[in-house]
Amino acid sequence: MKIIVAPLHWGLGHATRMVPLINSLLERDVQVHLASDGDALSVLKKNFPSLPATALPAYNIQYKYDNLLLNSFSLSANILRTIPKEQKAIRILAQAIKADAIISDNRYGCHTPFTKNIFVTHQLNIITNPLTQKLVNRINRHFLRHFQQIWTPDFPHTPNLAGKLAHHSSMDKVQYIGSLSRFQPIRQQPKTIDVLAILSGPEPQRSYFEQLLIQQLTSTKLKAVLVRGKPSAPDNALSTTRIQTIQYASTDELTQLIAASKIIISRSGYSTIMDFYALGLFADAPQKVIFVPTPGQPEQIYLAEKMMLDNRVVAMKQDKFDLASAIQLTDTLQAADFPSARQNLLAQAVNELINLSFGTSV
Numbered sequence: 001m002k003i004i005v006a007p008l009h010w011g012l013g014h015a016t017r018m019v020p021l022i023n024s025l026l027e028r029d030v031q032v033h034l035a036s037d038g039d040a041l042s043v044l045k046k047n048f049p050s051l052p053a054t055a056l057p058a059y060n061i062q063y064k065y066d067n068l069l070l071n072s073f074s075l076s077a078n079i080l081r082t083i084p085k086e087q088k089a090i091r092i093l094a095q096a097i098k099a100d101a102i103i104s105d106n107r108y109g110c111h112t113p114f115t116k117n118i119f120v121t122h123q124l125n126i127i128t129n130p131l132t133q134k135l136v137n138r139i140n141r142h143f144l145r146h147f148q149q150i151w152t153p154d155f156p157h158t159p160n161l162a163g164k165l166a167h168h169s170s171m172d173k174v175q176y177i178g179s180l181s182r183f184q185p186i187r188q189q190p191k192t193i194d195v196l197a198i199l200s201g202p203e204p205q206r207s208y209f210e211q212l213l214i215q216q217l218t219s220t221k222l223k224a225v226l227v228r229g230k231p232s233a234p235d236n237a238l239s240t241t242r243i244q245t246i247q248y249a250s251t252d253e254l255t256q257l258i259a260a261s262k263i264i265i266s267r268s269g270y271s272t273i274m275d276f277y278a279l280g281l282f283a284d285a286p287q288k289v290i291f292v293p294t295p296g297q298p299e300q301i302y303l304a305e306k307m308m309l310d311n312r313v314v315a316m317k318q319d320k321f322d323l324a325s326a327i328q329l330t331d332t333l334q335a336a337d338f339p340s341a342r343q344n345l346l347a348q349a350v351n352e353l354i355n356l357s358f359g360t361s362v
Contacts, residue, residue, distance in 0.1 A: 001354060002031045002097055006090065007105035007120075009040035009058060011201040012229055013271025014105045017153065019047050019182035019251075021103065021120075024350045033097055035090065035110070042231040046250070047182075054093050056107070057085040083109040083143075101353060103151075108143040116356065119147040122154055122162045122270050124169035127298040141171065149173050151349055153180040153274065161273055163306050165299065178345035180271075181278035182251050186259045188286065194222040195323075196261035198254070200229040201269065201294050209292065209318060213265070216323040217243055225257055255279070258287065263327055265290045268304035268315065282312050288330035289313040292321055 005022055007014035015036060022044075025032050034044045034053040045053055059082050086109030094102065094112050103118045104110035111117035128136050144150060154166040156176040166176075197213050199206055210228065217224045224243045231248040239245050249257060258264060258279060266272050268291035281287050291313050293300035304315035314329045316322070 001029075001101070002033065002099045004033045004035050004090070004094060004097075004099050004102045004110070004115075005044075005105075006035040006056065006102060006107050006110040007040055007044070008107050009036055009038040010106070011206075011267075011269060011271075012039060012043050012231070013200065013269045015040035015043040016182055017180040017271045017274060018044070018103075018105055018120075020180055021346065021350070022048060022051075024346055028350065028354060030354070033093070033099065035093060036107075039229075039231050046231060046248075052097075054089075056089050056110075057082050079108070086110060104147070111146040116353065117147045118149050118151055118353065119144055120151045120153065122152055122166045123299065124150070124152060124166050124171050124174065125164055127165065127302050129298075144171070144173075147173070149175055149353075151175055151177045153177055153270075155179070155345075161277060162270060163302070165270070165302070175349055176345055177349045179274045179277055180346065181274045183255060183275050183278040185278070185280045186255055186285070189256075189259045191260060191262045191286070192223070193225050193257065193261040195224040195263045195265060195327075196257055197224065197226045198229070198264065198266040198272070199227060200272070201267050201297075205294050205296075205318075209267075212318065212321060213323070214243065216321075220323070225261070227254065227257070261287055263288050263290060263330065265292065265326075267291070268293045268300045268307070268313075270299070270303060273303060273307070282307075282335070284335045288327075288333055290326045290330065291315045292318050295319065 003025055005018055007018045022032055032051055034048065034051050035056050036044060037056050037058040041053060041055060060078050086107060090102065090110045091112050094115055099115050101116040101118065102110050102112065103120060105120040126136050126140055150171065150173050152166050152174055154160050154162045154176055155178060160167065161179060195217065199210050210226065213226065226243065226245045227249045228245060228247050233247045264281065264287055276282060276289060281289055291304040291307065293304045295318050307313040308315035311332065311334045313333065314326050316326050
């Protein structure tokens with residue numbers, strides 16, 4: 001069986017959360033073909049260097065504005081412009097390799113009439129500007145009609161990770177596949193890093209946040225590590241005595257960095273939340289988490305506020321970010337109650353997909 005796995009390039013999260021799914025396919029002797037663009041494709045190639053990979057047209061997602069409405073119009077225009085190009089590219093690829101199925105993580109054009117088409121998303125209810133929210137969700141449902149199944153990386157009941165983003169939707173064809181993460185629970189070790197900043201997400205906001213962190217860290221005596229989230233960049237990032245800068249960290253490297261850190265600062269993307277959940281950072285781990293959502297990205301704002309209301313993280317807006325205050329607030333954080341990460345919802349979904357293709361039991 002041949003399956004194309006095609007995650008969106010929107011930061012690195014869509015690509016990294018495909019890692020456990022791809023591993024699940026490979027364990028069942030499925031031939032996997034990778035398809036994406038930019039740093040997302042680079043991440044997939046680093047994790048699976050022996051798998052074939054194809055570049056797809058780029059959505060060119062950027063958050064240029066702090067204004068939600070302006071970002072909504074800009075993003076929608078880019079996506080709608082790219083979908084026809086993406087459809088043409090994926091059809092050519094699927095025909096060339098005789099693909100049986102396509103698993104698309106938020107790439108709306110990655111489907112064909114002659115393959116089984118799976119769409120992976122946690123956004124069954126897209127949050128955007130109130131003026132455009134109904135229209136955006138109507139357009140979303142319009143494009144999803146091309147897919148036979150919607151795989152939602154969350155748990156079907158409360159407690160869950162995505163809240164209203166992935167629940168209370170009238171959308172059919174939805175199958176919950178549990179939390180997707182390449183990480184395992186960490187083994188704690190002596191804390192040698194005061195602050196670990198994991199940078200990700202679309203430009204230019206990623207760079208703005210990086211500059212803000214460096215500026216504030218420079219005025220402290222804290223030992224810090226910044227992971228820039230730039231897998232394609234040359235490994236020549238600048239470092240000082242107290243601030244180490246790393247272009248990109250592999251799964252094992254990032255696990256070790258987190259295990260050695262007291263404070264973790266990152267964006268509040270959903271893939272990051274799934275990773276931190278898998279690592280045990282919302283349970284009884286000694287590490288404290290500070291979320292700074294990407295400006296103009298309502299999904300991240302909602303998720304950060306949701307986790308803060310549950311007293312699991314400190315959440316702070318980028319334009320109000322103060323490192324000293326955020327660290328002080330981490331003293332009040334509590335452990336979270338979430339479902340077991342050992343649920344086999346992903347394995348069930350993959351087995352059912354293979355069964356549908358071959359009519360056999362796995």
